[in-house]
Amino acid sequence: MFVVTADQHRSRETGDRVRRLLEDLSPWADERAEHILLPLERTVGDEVQIVLSDAETALDFTLQLVRAGDWAIGVGAGPADLPLGSSPRQSSGEVFIHARNAVERARGKAEPVPVVVEGANNDAAGQATAVLQLLAAVVRRRSAEGWAVADRQAQGMNQARIAADLGISPQAVSKRARTAMVEEERRARPVVAALISTAEGHL
Incomplete structure (x- = not known):
């Protein structure tokens, strides 16, 4: 299972962008409904969270946030306590802890790009973070x-x-x-998704 948690940067300066993000990503969510276990929602303050069934969708959602800008993004990969609650806020488990730790790291100045993966498989999560940050750097510099x-x-x-x-x-x-670098992004996506999937700990 995969949880993506995102926290808005500089919300005091730019204003709360959560409502706008929820509206803008509504068509994306409709297209990928079969892979969304719990829909995107505001969890607290200027933070959002979504629960997804596969790594490819988690990656795509993450890159949507990178494109939107002004978000620190944590991707958690691992098991959850089942059954899930009615919303991310009502759910718990290891994957939510990973996502929380990841977004906290993404907020910090130590990360070159504010995107971090944490999971049950630490080695794979570290590799996923490195390649995802490179891919995110390409995406956020695109004109x-x-x-x-x-x-x-x-x-x-x-x-x-x-x-x-x-x-x-x-x-x-x-x-x-x-x-x-459109072709480079296309070729890198399956590699990053595979690493995120391995970080889940099942492989």
């Missing part, structure tokens, strides 16, 4: 132009369709994709 290409590729559009949709040449699409 709006790069996202315009990345989002359309994720929707299944080919280069010619993306070029027509954006009103640019296919060569410009290719250049934007290279600059945004």
Whole structure:
């Protein structure tokens, strides 16, 4: 099981962004409902939490938060006390402790990128953190132009369709994709997801 806990950075300066985040990620949650064991909710203050069934969805949700910006993110991997409660706040178990420890670390200045994985398998969690931070660094530096290409590729559009949709040449699409490191992200995702899954401790 996987729990992602995120705490907003500098909420006193930027204002509470939890409600906006819940609204913005509602379509994402609808598309991945089968992998969401307990839905995203505000737990306390400017913190949110979600409980997920698989590592791929946990990774994708984490990168959604990285893209949104201003979040310290902790990914917990491990067992929970069953049955789960009606919400993350009403649930408990080792995976929730891992997520709590991870977000506390992510808040600290020692982490180069505010994303940390903790789990039942410490070695795999450490490896997952290292590679996830590298992937998150790529994602959070991507420009709006790069996202315009990345989002359309994720929707299944080919280069010619993306070029027509954006009103640019296919060569410009290719250049934007290279600059945004879209292919590198695509190839790295399964590796990171596998490490997060191993951190759960079953393998």
